[in-house]
Amino acid sequence: MNLWPLGLMVLLFILLFARLRWPLGLALAAAALAGGLLQGVPLTTVEQGGLPIPGSSIWRHLVEGGFVYIDPILIMVTAFFFMKVIEENGLLSALTWWILKGLGRRPALLATALGLFVAFPGMLTGLSTASVLTTGAIAAPPLLRMGLDRRRAGAFVAVASILGVVAPPVNLPAMIICAGVDMPYLGFMLPLLVLALPLLVVCSLWLAWKPLRSGDPAAALEAVERGPLDRHGPRLLLPLLLIALLMGGPRLFPAWWASPGMPVVLLAGSLLGLVTGDRVRVGAAAWAALRQALPVMGILVGVGCFIQILTLTGQRGELVLTVLQLPAWAAWLGIAVSLPAFGAVSALGSASVLGVPFLLALLGRPEIWVCAGLSLLAALGDLMPPASLACNFSAQVTGEPDYFRVLRRCLAPALLCALWALAVMAASPWLVQLLQGS
Numbered sequence: 001m002n003l004w005p006l007g008l009m010v011l012l013f014i015l016l017f018a019r020l021r022w023p024l025g026l027a028l029a030a031a032a033l034a035g036g037l038l039q040g041v042p043l044t045t046v047e048q049g050g051l052p053i054p055g056s057s058i059w060r061h062l063v064e065g066g067f068v069y070i071d072p073i074l075i076m077v078t079a080f081f082f083m084k085v086i087e088e089n090g091l092l093s094a095l096t097w098w099i100l101k102g103l104g105r106r107p108a109l110l111a112t113a114l115g116l117f118v119a120f121p122g123m124l125t126g127l128s129t130a131s132v133l134t135t136g137a138i139a140a141p142p143l144l145r146m147g148l149d150r151r152r153a154g155a156f157v158a159v160a161s162i163l164g165v166v167a168p169p170v171n172l173p174a175m176i177i178c179a180g181v182d183m184p185y186l187g188f189m190l191p192l193l194v195l196a197l198p199l200l201v202v203c204s205l206w207l208a209w210k211p212l213r214s215g216d217p218a219a220a221l222e223a224v225e226r227g228p229l230d231r232h233g234p235r236l237l238l239p240l241l242l243i244a245l246l247m248g249g250p251r252l253f254p255a256w257w258a259s260p261g262m263p264v265v266l267l268a269g270s271l272l273g274l275v276t277g278d279r280v281r282v283g284a285a286a287w288a289a290l291r292q293a294l295p296v297m298g299i300l301v302g303v304g305c306f307i308q309i310l311t312l313t314g315q316r317g318e319l320v321l322t323v324l325q326l327p328a329w330a331a332w333l334g335i336a337v338s339l340p341a342f343g344a345v346s347a348l349g350s351a352s353v354l355g356v357p358f359l360l361a362l363l364g365r366p367e368i369w370v371c372a373g374l375s376l377l378a379a380l381g382d383l384m385p386p387a388s389l390a391c392n393f394s395a396q397v398t399g400e401p402d403y404f405r406v407l408r409r410c411l412a413p414a415l416l417c418a419l420w421a422l423a424v425m426a427a428s429p430w431l432v433q434l435l436q437g438s
Contacts, residue, residue, distance in 0.1 A: 003318050003319060008034075009032065009034065024349070025302030028299070028305060029302040029306070032308070032310075039313040041058040069175070072126065072170075072175045074262075075263055076125055077263075078262070078267050079124040079126075080292050081266070082239075082273070085269075085273040088277075090229070090277045091276075092134065093225045093229075094229040095117060096142065100221050104221070107209050108205060110212055111205050111212055112201050114160075119161065120135055124266065126170045131164045132393040140157060146215030147216075148215075150399050151405045154403075155207055155394070155413070157394040158383065159383075159417075160203070162379050163199055164196075166195055166376045167192055168189045169189070172351075173351035173374070174351075174371050176300075177359055180352060191424075194424060195420065199413075199420055202416070232277050236277050239276060242272050300348065303348055303349060303352040316360075320361050335422070339377035343379070347379050347382050348378075351375060362425070369431065373422065383410050383414050
């Protein structure tokens, strides 16, 4: 198979990003531009018989690819704004206090609840760093006071943040794969829950249950600010209840309740959060959310350009045919190794460059379940060195100077996650039959 143009595009991307320190999205777009020109896509509009051929210029394809992920971009921006609002109005610290107060003497439930708490921002934004830097930073001091050492606490935050990326409702790697194969992001709630929830429970207990069993809840409560809870009480929960209502209503009553869309749902929760807790500096919160979202917005635009050129030049099809010609064991091994490994550069890039052709190569299986499993393998890229974003930031919020110590604690949970993803993908036909039969 003739995959050398794709190889050159990937090498150029890695050179620009890793060596020349270009922004990730710009490096992807530049590699797409170079790959398109290398394979004969015209730089300017071609004329035939004195008339321009619509869409013949490479710039048109780059612009079109850049807008492929406009829906995830809108979701991500509004989700970051919502997280900033509930961080400033005191809801996140109140949730931490409630969890520790109610479950402090029940270590198994406490570990699970803290894992869900850390994963929560990732469920809304599709980004592990959003979890680490918000709820992870809030949960780290109580975890340390309850007896977890810095390496174990860092691994707890890192793994929970990765599983938050996979959990519904927002899974950016899955959205990217869906957009790459023109498949709607619908029907993912159950597959993503089957993938993420058991792993979140098992990994949380694995990393935190034993230290929490002998920990001191009173000492942990001292590390949590209680002021917003005293000032506003349960009213702080109203934004979460509104989001749950707006998301659940259309699913429970689809005949008469139209879905407003995730960006509108998150924006409504943000606006309510402005009046249910401490004063929020709206301009500062919006600017901080935009600054956090801009790098990922650039990545999504670059990923769209890359996929567009791969499709235009036939390289995506070549990659699919190559995977189809591999023996079954080699294809599954390649999926298990290459998706997390390429994710060391970018988990979102791994989902687009490798996740899309792998899904096309496995079209005989239930596509939604396969896409969900591929998204988990791609998300594990945030644990992979050298960047290891989840471990790097988790080490910072727990005070561990060497993030490789956190990474070593994450290896066993990461292997478990990879095996579970492969098992769910392999058993997906049986799972679909079982669920339909029930």
